[in-house]
Amino acid sequence: MKAVTWHGRRDVRVDTVPDPVIKDPTDVIVRITSSGICGSDLHLYEVMGPFMGEGDILGHEPMGIVEDVGADVTKLKTGDRVVVPFNISCGTCYMCGQGLHSQCETTQVREHGMGAALFGYTKLYGQVPGGQAEYLRVPFGNTLPIKVPDGPSDDRFVYLSDVLPTAWQAVHYADVPKGGSLVVLGLGPIGDMATRIARHHSVSQVIGVDLVPERLQRAQNNGVETLDLLHYHGDLAEAIRGMTNGRGPDSVIDAVGMEAHGSPVAKIAHQVTGLLPDAVAAKFMQKAGVDRLNALHLAIDIVRRGGTVSVAGVYGGMADPMPMLTIFDKQIQIRMGQANVKRWVDDILPLLTDDDPLGVDSFATHHLPLNDAPHAYETFQKKQDGMVKVLLQP
Ligand SMILES: NC(=O)c1ccc[n+]([C@@H]2O[C@H](COP(=O)([O-])OP(=O)(O)OC[C@H]3O[C@@H](n4cnc5c(N)ncnc54)[C@H](O)[C@@H]3O)[C@@H](O)[C@H]2O)c1
Numbered sequence: 001m002k003a004v005t006w007h008g009r010r011d012v013r014v015d016t017v018p019d020p021v022i023k024d025p026t027d028v029i030v031r032i033t034s035s036g037i038c039g040s041d042l043h044l045y046e047v048m049g050p051f052m053g054e055g056d057i058l059g060h061e062p063m064g065i066v067e068d069v070g071a072d073v074t075k076l077k078t079g080d081r082v083v084v085p086f087n088i089s090c091g092t093c094y095m096c097g098q099g100l101h102s103q104c105e106t107t108q109v110r111e112h113g114m115g116a117a118l119f120g121y122t123k124l125y126g127q128v129p130g131g132q133a134e135y136l137r138v139p140f141g142n143t144l145p146i147k148v149p150d151g152p153s154d155d156r157f158v159y160l161s162d163v164l165p166t167a168w169q170a171v172h173y174a175d176v177p178k179g180g181s182l183v184v185l186g187l188g189p190i191g192d193m194a195t196r197i198a199r200h201h202s203v204s205q206v207i208g209v210d211l212v213p214e215r216l217q218r219a220q221n222n223g224v225e226t227l228d229l230l231h232y233h234g235d236l237a238e239a240i241r242g243m244t245n246g247r248g249p250d251s252v253i254d255a256v257g258m259e260a261h262g263s264p265v266a267k268i269a270h271q272v273t274g275l276l277p278d279a280v281a282a283k284f285m286q287k288a289g290v291d292r293l294n295a296l297h298l299a300i301d302i303v304r305r306g307g308t309v310s311v312a313g314v315y316g317g318m319a320d321p322m323p324m325l326t327i328f329d330k331q332i333q334i335r336m337g338q339a340n341v342k343r344w345v346d347d348i349l350p351l352l353t354d355d356d357p358l359g360v361d362s363f364a365t366h367h368l369p370l371n372d373a374p375h376a377y378e379t380f381q382k383k384q385d386g387m388v389k390v391l392l393q394p
């Protein structure tokens, strides 16, 4: 089959690889019909190289049609339409029972001290072949795949794999009080969707921040107040306080993560890891503070005293400097983590109707054949061609 594979920093290719096969009796094989490229894939494309292997199959936002089922699969049959969550969770362990599917005790990558395995996402997360491919082996066929109805286009359901539950959890964790205010840093797919969900939940004031004109425009079109990061030279927080009774917003969502614009020192560290042998670079990434923390530090600065910072953006360093004095003194609540995808599906599914309150049907800016993946990665990273969300169609 054809699959999108990692070969090095900014080097992804479409290779021919062996078809996946059923290994465990509860596995299913899914023929992929749509597969998103995520901001998280950009971390693999750029800074997480030390944790990747040559030829690793990327992708964790797939959906498709069940092609084959293992002997013990009772809940799905060939021909069923399914979305595959990005975390690989068993659905039956203690953590899954708590709604903490990203911490699944059956798939935790203990060798690296990490939570649940993820599709297509580095050795730290189990090095499991991903879903930007023609076929995908999916374990836990009775509990993991999300069965969706035939009829509407893939666009209606594909974001259940990641974007929707991630943005949903970010808004939930932000815990905006009734009548309160929310700032969303980053208006990529996750931040954009978080603003839509917040407005759907009737959050009174939603302010979005980014630096890409068409991303700002997209949010404005949905009634979100926006601020262009590039217009404020270090005084963005002051501007936001001016819009929020002088105190700052009740809650801030960081939907940026470690690729943040505006952290030059960390940028050098990233370049250094790019020059080191993988084993050394991996240690360096884990032990040294190399993340670009610009967005997180901004969130801590902006949020009002006693407010909540909800971190959806991915960070990957082990010793990143944090302004503990400010966090403690401002009494900030911070919540974060990989989305617990299965936890939120039942809440979100009723919104995926013809009325389309979250605008999923028109959310993707690009639908491209799998063969165009190398170009799509580059365009998405450079934020060119109006690209906000790409769906690859194998
Ligand atoms: N927690 C989870 O489970 C989960 C799931 C999916 C994605 N993510 C993470 O969420 C983040 C966003 O993902 P995405 O798909 O929307 O990616 P993206 O890269 O398209 O979006 C990031 C946006 O932030 C903007 N930005 C950069 N620096 C900024 C700054 N200093 N202030 C404000 N905005 C800034 C960029 O212009 C971009 O539009 C990534 O870090 C991704 O890894 C987390």
Ligand SMILES: [Zn+2]
Binding pocket: 038, 039, 040, 041, 060, 061, 086, 162
């Ligand atoms: Zn993702």
Ligand SMILES: [Zn+2]
Binding pocket: 089, 090, 091, 092, 093, 094, 095, 096, 103, 104, 105, 106, 107
């Ligand atoms: Zn589990």
